[in-house]
Amino acid sequence: MFSRRPWPIRFTRFGTYYILFSLAIGAAAINTGNNLLYLMLGLLLGLIIISGFLSDSCLWGTTLDVQSIGDLYVGEPGEMELTVSKSWFPGIILRVQALWSSGETQNLFYWVPRYNARSLRASVRPGRRGWFELKSWKTSTQFPFGLFEKIHQRRSQEKWLVLPHVAMLPMKLLQAAGLNFADAPANRKGLGAIPFDLRAYQTGDSSKRIHWKASARRGLWMVADMEEESAAGEQLNVSRWPVSAESELFISFLASWVFTLYRLGRPFSLHTPDANFPTEHSKAHLKKILTYLALVHPEQNSAQQVARVYARGINAEQLWSQFRRTS
Amino acid sequence: MTALLRTARFSAALGFVALGLTDEISAAYLIGGGLCWLLAFALDRQPEWGKRLRRWETAAVMVMVVMLLADFFFWGNSVYLCVAHFLMLFQMFKLLGEKTRKDSLQILVFSFFQMLSACTLSVDAWQAIILFLLIPTMASGLFWNQIAREQEESDERLPTEVHRPYRLWVTGLCLAAIPINLFFAGVIFLIFPRLGFRSAFVGLGGGRSGYNEEINLAQSGVIGNDSSTVLYLKITPAADRVYWKGYLRGTTLDFFDGKLWKRSKLLMRALPSDGRTSSPVRRSQEITQSITLVNTEGSTIFGSPMIHRVIAPLSSLQEMTDGSVRWTTGWRKPLRYDVVSVEQPLRDPVHRSLPDYLQLPKMSFNKTQTLLKRINRRNTPLARAQAIERYLKENFAYSLDLGKANAENPVEDFLFVTQRGPCGHFATSMAVMLRLQGIPSRVVAGYYKGVWNERLEQYLILERDAHAWVEAYMEGTGWVMFDPTPRVAAVSTGRQWMLELRKNWEFVNYQWARLVIEYDLYSQLRTVEDMQSRTALVNAQFGRWLHRRHREREVDAEKKRNPFSTMPFTAYGIVLSAITVLGLVFFFRWRQVSPYDAEIAFYQKFLEQMARKGVPKKAFETGHEYVQRLSGSSDFAMAQQLTQRYYAARFPGAL
Numbered sequence: 001m002f003s004r005r006p007w008p009i010r011f012t013r014f015g016t017y018y019i020l021f022s023l024a025i026g027a028a029a030i031n032t033g034n035n036l037l038y039l040m041l042g043l044l045l046g047l048i049i050i051s052g053f054l055s056d057s058c059l060w061g062t063t064l065d066v067q068s069i070g071d072l073y074v075g076e077p078g079e080m081e082l083t084v085s086k087s088w089f090p091g092i093i094l095r096v097q098a099l100w101s102s103g104e105t106q107n108l109f110y111w112v113p114r115y116n117a118r119s120l121r122a123s124v125r126p127g128r129r130g131w132f133e134l135k136s137w138k139t140s141t142q143f144p145f146g147l148f149e150k151i152h153q154r155r156s157q158e159k160w161l162v163l164p165h166v167a168m169l170p171m172k173l174l175q176a177a178g179l180n181f182a183d184a185p186a187n188r189k190g191l192g193a194i195p196f197d198l199r200a201y202q203t204g205d206s207s208k209r210i211h212w213k214a215s216a217r218r219g220l221w222m223v224a225d226m227e228e229e230s231a232a233g234e235q236l237n238v239s240r241w242p243v244s245a246e247s248e249l250f251i252s253f254l255a256s257w258v259f260t261l262y263r264l265g266r267p268f269s270l271h272t273p274d275a276n277f278p279t280e281h282s283k284a285h286l287k288k289i290l291t292y293l294a295l296v297h298p299e300q301n302s303a304q305q306v307a308r309v310y311a312r313g314i315n316a317e318q319l320w321s322q323f324r325r326t327s
Numbered sequence: 328m329t330a331l332l333r334t335a336r337f338s339a340a341l342g343f344v345a346l347g348l349t350d351e352i353s354a355a356y357l358i359g360g361g362l363c364w365l366l367a368f369a370l371d372r373q374p375e376w377g378k379r380l381r382r383w384e385t386a387a388v389m390v391m392v393v394m395l396l397a398d399f400f401f402w403g404n405s406v407y408l409c410v411a412h413f414l415m416l417f418q419m420f421k422l423l424g425e426k427t428r429k430d431s432l433q434i435l436v437f438s439f440f441q442m443l444s445a446c447t448l449s450v451d452a453w454q455a456i457i458l459f460l461l462i463p464t465m466a467s468g469l470f471w472n473q474i475a476r477e478q479e480e481s482d483e484r485l486p487t488e489v490h491r492p493y494r495l496w497v498t499g500l501c502l503a504a505i506p507i508n509l510f511f512a513g514v515i516f517l518i519f520p521r522l523g524f525r526s527a528f529v530g531l532g533g534g535r536s537g538y539n540e541e542i543n544l545a546q547s548g549v550i551g552n553d554s555s556t557v558l559y560l561k562i563t564p565a566a567d568r569v570y571w572k573g574y575l576r577g578t579t580l581d582f583f584d585g586k587l588w589k590r591s592k593l594l595m596r597a598l599p600s601d602g603r604t605s606s607p608v609r610r611s612q613e614i615t616q617s618i619t620l621v622n623t624e625g626s627t628i629f630g631s632p633m634i635h636r637v638i639a640p641l642s643s644l645q646e647m648t649d650g651s652v653r654w655t656t657g658w659r660k661p662l663r664y665d666v667v668s669v670e671q672p673l674r675d676p677v678h679r680s681l682p683d684y685l686q687l688p689k690m691s692f693n694k695t696q697t698l699l700k701r702i703n704r705r706n707t708p709l710a711r712a713q714a715i716e717r718y719l720k721e722n723f724a725y726s727l728d729l730g731k732a733n734a735e736n737p738v739e740d741f742l743f744v745t746q747r748g749p750c751g752h753f754a755t756s757m758a759v760m761l762r763l764q765g766i767p768s769r770v771v772a773g774y775y776k777g778v779w780n781e782r783l784e785q786y787l788i789l790e791r792d793a794h795a796w797v798e799a800y801m802e803g804t805g806w807v808m809f810d811p812t813p814r815v816a817a818v819s820t821g822r823q824w825m826l827e828l829r830k831n832w833e834f835v836n837y838q839w840a841r842l843v844i845e846y847d848l849y850s851q852l853r854t855v856e857d858m859q860s861r862t863a864l865v866n867a868q869f870g871r872w873l874h875r876r877h878r879e880r881e882v883d884a885e886k887k888r889n890p891f892s893t894m895p896f897t898a899y900g901i902v903l904s905a906i907t908v909l910g911l912v913f914f915f916r917w918r919q920v921s922p923y924d925a926e927i928a929f930y931q932k933f934l935e936q937m938a939r940k941g942v943p944k945k946a947f948e949t950g951h952e953y954v955q956r957l958s959g960s961s962d963f964a965m966a967q968q969l970t971q972r973y974y975a976a977r978f979p980g981a982l
Contacts, residue, residue: 025443030519032447035843036447036458038515039455039458039516040443040458042513042515043458043462046504046515047469050504050507090492108481108483110477110483111489144470144473145469146469146473295947
């Protein structure tokens, strides 16, 4: 649709009839010399001039600010908030058409007061991960008489990140991958059930934590620190990026894996030939991995790097083929 | 939608009024239109009725088209009138039926066409007033239509917050549309070329009411007082008004079939360029008349009998053998011409055989013959004609009642039964009586007197002043005029202020006709020349003023020996340049959305340049990170500076 720069003005069907009618009146006026027809022609053309001036004024000084509402995921509907602001002239029946990487949206602003802004939401559905661009946007209006549609088009460089498609993986697959859902000692102080260390009592320590036997033996108030019990964390290793057409599905699977673990409250880590993400359980960590997966280019990376060998962790390729078999 | 409907109704009312003011549309149509308009309000509460009526739309259109064709072919109305009738019927149907957005728009468009029809049917200043009212109506109608259409297309309800600003906007539009539109209309009106091809379509302009070249005695009912203006007459010098007897001669009717007077085909010859007719002029009083003929459908030059010379902007003037002057090309606007007349009997320039003027219908006139024997015992034709004229004047009464339409012999019915009637009956009776006595005679159609308007200092001749009289051929003298219709003193009806109002309105109407309707290529050229001469005058005055100022400065310079004061134009140049520069600055500042935009735009430009150089800023990089990446390159310093300015502009509070 935007292959060529559109004309800033387009006749509506009604406008075409109006022009033809005006021409007919003009021809009749010239032919008959009837001055009332000349007057009428003047009125018709006068309305066109008023229309052009007002519609241009309506489009001048229009700015568009776009914000995404939440994260964007491949294939999932997302919402973008379009805020149109106007300068000295109000916006009346302003149609905002945005050309995104994945398609086009259209919003109608009935009224944008002067030196003010109005917001509407546009629904988008990104088709691929990576950058989701707003290539250009155009404002158009048929204000005031619907005779013509004035169009102003602007290019845009704004972009938003589209994360890979994520879904909860089936529990069977997680169990088959050897995931142990029980907590294990984490070799650090915490609130577990097993004593981790003994130390001298300090003001503020709970009396319930006083180790009576040790205190009696030493003749000093001793307090027992407990060992933390937590999930050990699951390390997923990608030894080499697949080159097949399924690489996008594979990336989506990886994203779904970390997402599932995050939702289950398990720490997770990801190791790929070109990046290592340590074991952690936090939203920021999840976002970091998903961002990486959104921008990774398996084709480039697989060509440059040799298969990487990991000492521990789950092999992503094996898990992926298992997932493909079962699902 | 309600607002659109209201506007459409208002425009429909304007359309009806415009057509109603033309005097061409019959009362039945107008009453029907008015009733439909009123009924439309009641039917708003019964939408089912509208839906039912809608089902008959195709059939209704077919019927209307049939009526349009019948109107044109069978009833012989002009195209404009047929279209006006059709539009009125369609408007009535639309007003009664269901009203969606498109119906309202159609009502609006129909009103416009009705206005257009009215403009072609009439040249009154009323049309200017309706045109004036049509501007805001059209502006608001189109605006509300656009809003309703957007709602239809987007399927969104109009937010309640916009109702008030929209109402304010449409009010502003209506108010602003009037002066702006009038300005443009005026400009286009003045400068648009007046080519006036006048390519007439067949049937256009035929059957128009007003001046009629037939007198039909087989009509019944009462003649209505048609007050539409036919012409304005000015006699120059004003003192010569006393010589004018009040008659304006049009054409003559010489064939009578017993009920209808017609004009038989007359020989004609082109009037020479000096406009003089071929009738020889004896020493007689000349009357010079300046006439503005508003109703030009008759293609006849009216003037006091007998016309001796015509000065008119027409190249196709033809002199007929009966002494009347006509034009043969189309002219559908007021015609201003001068006529010089002499009060003398006319001799046919090319003699027709006089027996043609003795033609009588094949019916019995025994009673008339008997009457003639009783009233006419004179010998000379002139004395006999005068006796008949006197007899009719004294024994019969003038009346607007046309009598019975089915009278076998309208002449004898008038003479012996009704003994009252309009001027046509008197003139017919006298002409028949003269022919029965072997005196060649004919009926003349024209106008008589009119109303004197002090403001215009002109006579105003209305349709109701149409008159018929008789011309009889007297051997050795020529065609002598007789008017057998008794004089009826015009009864002044209405209050004084109404009469004054009427005179003022006639003045406005005359000015409208003079300044607008008559504006043609010659007026256009005259306007341009006038503007040129005025511009030249202003230029000359300005030049003189400049020269004077220059001289004064020179004298001052000599005194002060200041080189700058000898250059008066330098100051003007500086002021002009300053104004231009300031204007440009304000223009560009005005075009900017915010004062910071320049910095941001400059930064964007810089990024584009860098991208072209092969060092684009990556999407995930911040500005500062990008600058860090550029460290070591030649662009680093500039990048740092621009980035700082960009951040200062974009996030002013952060610094």
